[in-house]
Structure formats: C-alpha cells, structure tokens
Amino acid sequence: MPLPYSKKVIQHFNKPHNYGKMKNPDGIGEVGNIICGDVMKLYIKVGQNKKGQDIIKDISFETFGCLAAIASSSMLTDLVKGKTLEQAISFDRKEIVEGLGSLPPIKIHCSVLAGDALIEAIHSYLTKNKKPIPQALNKRHQQLAKEKQEIKETH
Amino acid sequence: MQRIYLDNSATTKIDKKVFRAMEPYLKQDFGNASSLHWFGQNAHEAITKSRQQVADFLGCNFLEVFFIDSATISDNLAIMGVVKQALRQNSGQAQKKPHIITSQIEHPAVLELVEHLEKDGQIEATYLPVNREGVVKIEDVEKAIKENTILVSIMYANNEIGVIQPIAEIAKVIKSFKLRVPSSKVLFHIDAVQGANYLDCNVDKLGVDLLTLSGHKIYGPKGIGVLYKRKGVEIEPIIFGGHQERGLMPGTENTTTIVGLGKAIQQVSSFKFQVSKIEELRNKLIDGILNSISGTSLNGSRENRLPNNANISFSGVEGESILMALDQKGVAVSTGSACASGNLDPSHVLMALGVGVERAHSSIRFTLGKYNTEKEIDYVLKILPGIIEKLRKISPLK
Numbered sequence: 001m002p003l004p005y006s007k008k009v010i011q012h013f014n015k016p017h018n019y020g021k022m023k024n025p026d027g028i029g030e031v032g033n034i035i036c037g038d039v040m041k042l043y044i045k046v047g048q049n050k051k052g053q054d055i056i057k058d059i060s061f062e063t064f065g066c067l068a069a070i071a072s073s074s075m076l077t078d079l080v081k082g083k084t085l086e087q088a089i090s091f092d093r094k095e096i097v098e099g100l101g102s103l104p105p106i107k108i109h110c111s112v113l114a115g116d117a118l119i120e121a122i123h124s125y126l127t128k129n130k131k132p133i134p135q136a137l138n139k140r141h142q143q144l145a146k147e148k149q150e151i152k153e154t155h
Numbered sequence: 156m157q158r159i160y161l162d163n164s165a166t167t168k169i170d171k172k173v174f175r176a177m178e179p180y181l182k183q184d185f186g187n188a189s190s191l192h193w194f195g196q197n198a199h200e201a202i203t204k205s206r207q208q209v210a211d212f213l214g215c216n217f218l219e220v221f222f223i224d225s226a227t228i229s230d231n232l233a234i235m236g237v238v239k240q241a242l243r244q245n246s247g248q249a250q251k252k253p254h255i256i257t258s259q260i261e262h263p264a265v266l267e268l269v270e271h272l273e274k275d276g277q278i279e280a281t282y283l284p285v286n287r288e289g290v291v292k293i294e295d296v297e298k299a300i301k302e303n304t305i306l307v308s309i310m311y312a313n314n315e316i317g318v319i320q321p322i323a324e325i326a327k328v329i330k331s332f333k334l335r336v337p338s339s340k341v342l343f344h345i346d347a348v349q350g351a352n353y354l355d356c357n358v359d360k361l362g363v364d365l366l367t368l369s370g371h372k373i374y375g376p377k378g379i380g381v382l383y384k385r386k387g388v389e390i391e392p393i394i395f396g397g398h399q400e401r402g403l404m405p406g407t408e409n410t411t412t413i414v415g416l417g418k419a420i421q422q423v424s425s426f427k428f429q430v431s432k433i434e435e436l437r438n439k440l441i442d443g444i445l446n447s448i449s450g451t452s453l454n455g456s457r458e459n460r461l462p463n464n465a466n467i468s469f470s471g472v473e474g475e476s477i478l479m480a481l482d483q484k485g486v487a488v489s490t491g492s493a494c495a496s497g498n499l500d501p502s503h504v505l506m507a508l509g510v511g512v513e514r515a516h517s518s519i520r521f522t523l524g525k526y527n528t529e530k531e532i533d534y535v536l537k538i539l540p541g542i543i544e545k546l547r548k549i550s551p552l553k
C-alpha cells in the first residue's frame with residue numbers, strides 16, 4: 001500500500017522530539033490502538049506558570065507503532081509542551097494532523113491515538129492529585145478504558 | 156542514493172534478455188494474433204513459441220498451457236472454473252454442495268475467492284491449518300478429503316514466509332482417495348507463483364491438474380500469468396468474449412507480455428545455477444541478523460523454505476516503521492504488520508503460524524533475487540542494528 005507521507009511527517013519520524021521514558025512523571029497516559037493494536041505511552045511533568053496555573057512543564061512519549069504514530073507522538077509533544085493544563089485538556093487532535101501537514105486517511109487513527117494518550121496522562125495526573133476532573137475528560141477516559149478492555153479481549 | 160532491492164517476492168526487475176525479446180512487439184510486430192494476414196500470423200507464431208517454452212518448463216504439452224492476464228485471474232479461473240463445472244453437473248440432482256480444500260496461508264487470490272464462494276453458499280470449504288513451521292500436514296489433507304470434494308488448492312511456496320508445501324505427497328493422498336472412491340472427481344490446483352524460480356515445476360512429478368504461474372515474479376513482465384490445465388480436465392470459463400486461449404481468456408492476446416513470459420521462463424532454467432549463491436547470501440542475512448540483534452526470530456521453517464526468503468520479527472518494534480527507516484537508507488523490504496496492510500489486519504500467514512499478533516506486527520520480509528550482491532547484504536547488516544536500536548528506544552515495549 002503506497003503511503004504518501006509528507007516531508008514533515010518523515011522529519012518527525014527520523015528525528016522524533018521528546019521521546020523516551022521519563023523519570024518520576026506526574027502523569028502517565030497509556031493507550032492501545034483499537035484498530036491496529038499499537039501502543040503509546042505519554043509522560044507529563046506538571047509545573048506552574050507565573051500566574052500560578054498548572055502547565056505541562058515537560059512531556060515525553062514512547063510509541064510502538066507505525067511511522068505516522070511516531071510522528072504524531074512527536075508532533076503532539078511539541079504542540080502541548082508549555083501549555084496550561086486547561087489548554088491541554090481542550091487540545092484538538094486535528095492540530096496534530098495540521099502540524100504535520102497531512103496524514104494519509106488510513107493513518108488518521110494514529111494521530112487519534114496520540115490525542116488519547118494526552119487525555120489519559122492528564123487524567124492520571126488529576127486523579128493522583130485529587131484535583132477536579134472536567135466532565136468531558138472523564139467521559140473520554142471511560143470510553144478509552146472500555147476500548148482497552150476490548151483490545152485485551154481480542155488479542 | 157544506492158538502492159537495494161530486497162522485495163523480490165513482490166515483483167522482480169525485468170531481465171534484459173526478456174526486455175529485448177519483447178521490444179519488437181511494442182514496435183513493428185504489432186499484429187493481432189487472431190488476424191489471418193502476415194501481421195497476425197507473426198504474432199500468433201510468437202505466442203506459440205512462448206507456449207512451447209512454458210510447456211518445456213512444466214513438462215507438459217503446449218496445448219495444456221493457457222496465457223491468462225494475471226496470476227490472480229489464473230487462480231480465480233482454476234477455482235471458479237472447477238466449481239462452475241461441478242455445479243453444472245450437479246444441477247437437477249440432489250447432490251451435496253461441492254467441497255474445496257485449501258490452506259489458511261494461501262494468497263488472497265485463492266483465499267478471498269474460496270471465502271466468497273463459501274459465503275455465497277455455492278460451496279463448502281475446509282481451510283487446513285499449518286504447523287508452527289508453516290507446513291500443511293498430510294494427515295489433515297487425508298482427513299479433510301471426502302466424496303463431494305471437487306478441488307484441493309494449495310500453494311507451492313508461500314509468498315510471505317517462503318515455506319514450501321509437500322505438493323507431491325498431497326497429490327498421492329488425492330490419488331489414493333480416488334482409487335478408493337472411483338466416483339470422486341477431485342482435482343488438484345497449485346499456485347506456483349513464488350516457487351517457479353527455485354522449485355521443480357514438472358507437473359507429472361508434482362501430480363497436479365491445474366497450476367498457476369506469474370510473469371513478473373520470474374524477471375518477466377507484469378500483467379501476464381499462466382494456467383496449466385491437464386488434458387481431459389474440464390473447467391468452465393469465467394469471462395466471456397472471443398475464442399482466445401480456447402475461450403478461457405477472451406480478449407486480444409497481449410503478444411508482448413506473452414513473449415516476455417516465455418523468455419523469462421526459459422531463463423529460469425539457465426539461472427538455476429545461481430540459486431546456491433542466492434541461498435548463501437540469504438543465509439548470511441538471516442544468521443547476521445539473528446546473531447547481531449537481540450530479540451529477533453525467524454518466522455517459518457528454516458529448511459523447508461525458498462532459498463531467497465528471510466522473514467524475521469524484531470521484538471518491540473513495529474514493522475512499518477522498520478520498513479520506512481530502511482527505505483530511507485535505500486533498502487526496500489516488506490512487512491506483515493497490521494499498520495502496513497490495507498485493512499489494518501496483521502498478516503494472516505503469520506497468524507496461522509501461531510506466532511502471535513506482536514510478532515506479526517514486528518515482522519520484516521526480505522526476499523532476495525538474482526541481482527543482489529554480497530556487498531548489498533553487508534550494507535543491510537551494517538545499518539539494521541542501528542535502526543532497530545533507535546526504534547526500540549522509542550518503543551514502550553521493552
């Protein structure tokens with residue numbers, strides 16, 4: 001199957017930004033791709049900006065997946081690093097595809113995976129720190145938990 | 156950039172001699188082989204010569220050779236042709252549905268069709284499993300074959316793992332069944348597309364009734380294949396039109412590709428002596444990878460395997476990302492990963508081996524050909540450990 005990957009995608013794949021395991025992260029998001037069975041892990045460290053708001057101070061990923069999944073992970077970390085948690089919560093994963101220029105249609109789900117990993121990482125941070133969890137975030141989290149179960153059952 | 160082609164099971168580079176043989180038919184010798192004038196007869200003669208070349212290769216009569224527009228169509232014609240014939244003979248009688256035996260690791264050209272016919276309610280089907288090595292068990296064929304079996308279709312060698320099936324032995328099982336059950340009309344079809352370069356394709360030694368070949372896997376042109384049909388075997392056409400190929404492949408003959416296939420098949424015999432060289436390089440590749448990179452494993456039997464195939468899994472790394480990283484360094488391979496398949500399913504062949512989703516997911520197929528050199532293999536062995544190491548650093552599966 002020919003995959004017309006954009007230059008930007010290839011660049012991120014060749015030299016991914018912010019990858020590798022993080023020591024003592026404040027939140028971890030682990031997601032599996034229901035479509036192809038791939039796995040992504042996202043680590044975040046949370047700090048405060050001058051206004052005292054929670055921000056994503058540091059972020060890194062580990063991805064077992066295709067070129068598009070690796071490039072999407074890298075792009076995501078670029079896009080949300082330094083953002084406030086509030087901004088990160090409302091992050092639109094379409095931005096990943098836009099940031100990369102484009103993705104082949106059959107590979108859009110790989111960028112969805114990256115977006116979901118972010119949701120999970122933030123959710124884990126909020127839970128751990130007993131902070132209030134916005135409803136939309138919680139809903140998506142529950143959906144993902146259900147999908148995870150399905151993946152386990154099918155594999 | 157230097158480009159290294161290690162995807163010879165996908166397609167092969169056209170041989171110079173084949174190309175030269177084809178050229179005139181794209182230029183001055185353009186006649187329609189069905190025309191009675193000089194131009195037509197010229198083309199007709201070329202096709203006849205090609206038919207004889209194929210017949211020599213298969214050890215059969217040239218009238219048993221049919222040129223078919225592709226190997227997929229040839230597989231389809233063999234299977235559907237037999238089914239239609241059986242259904243016609245059954246019509247009006249309260250007979251059982253025709254039964255087909257095939258394997259779980261067939262090429263989609265066979266598997267998808269059999270599944271389709273089964274879903275359609277036209278046939279009953281048995282999909283034989285393979286063992287861990289990728290080989291069909293003879294006892295399973297013995298057990299599966301029954302009175303209403305009309306066809307056994309098994310590939311000679313697998314396109315993904317290169318594993319060779321015991322065709323002559325399966326033929327014996329079929330033959331002894333027919334002796335026991337004289338009313339049985341079971342036929343034996345093999346897809347020899349991948350085997351043709353390396354294995355004996357004598358149809359009598361193999362004991363087959365129908366056999367499929369492809370042009371572009373043997374350094375010939377694309378868009379042409381062969382169906383061998385043993386004398387006396389009747390099949391129904393699946394495409395309708397002119398009388399070409401005695402009604403089995405209607406449509407003006409593509410003289411150019413037919414001539415190319417004939418020349419290519421003639422070359423196969425002369426390239427047989429290079430096989431040991433290919434095998435040596437392939438062994439160097441397998442051993443080099445298994446020895447220098449941890450967490451690697453060969454998929455499918457090592458012994459019962461085409462000499463040009465290496466299918467290896469790299470634990471913790473997804474296949475498409477390996478493929479793309481290699482491609483950027485000029486090395487062309489393929490993968491059984493779900494991420495790289497059109498339907499996002501892992502390779503059905505690797506799944507049938509029982510190696511598990513993850514190993515299928517991280518598999519890379521290297522298939523060598525007659526143009527590969529030792530230098531190229533050395534280069535691959537040099538760059539591959541670094542690529543795997545880097546991707547493993549990115550991966551959460553350690």
Ligand code: FES
Nearest residue numbers: 036065066110494
């Ligand atoms: S991660 Fe499997 S297709 Fe992208």
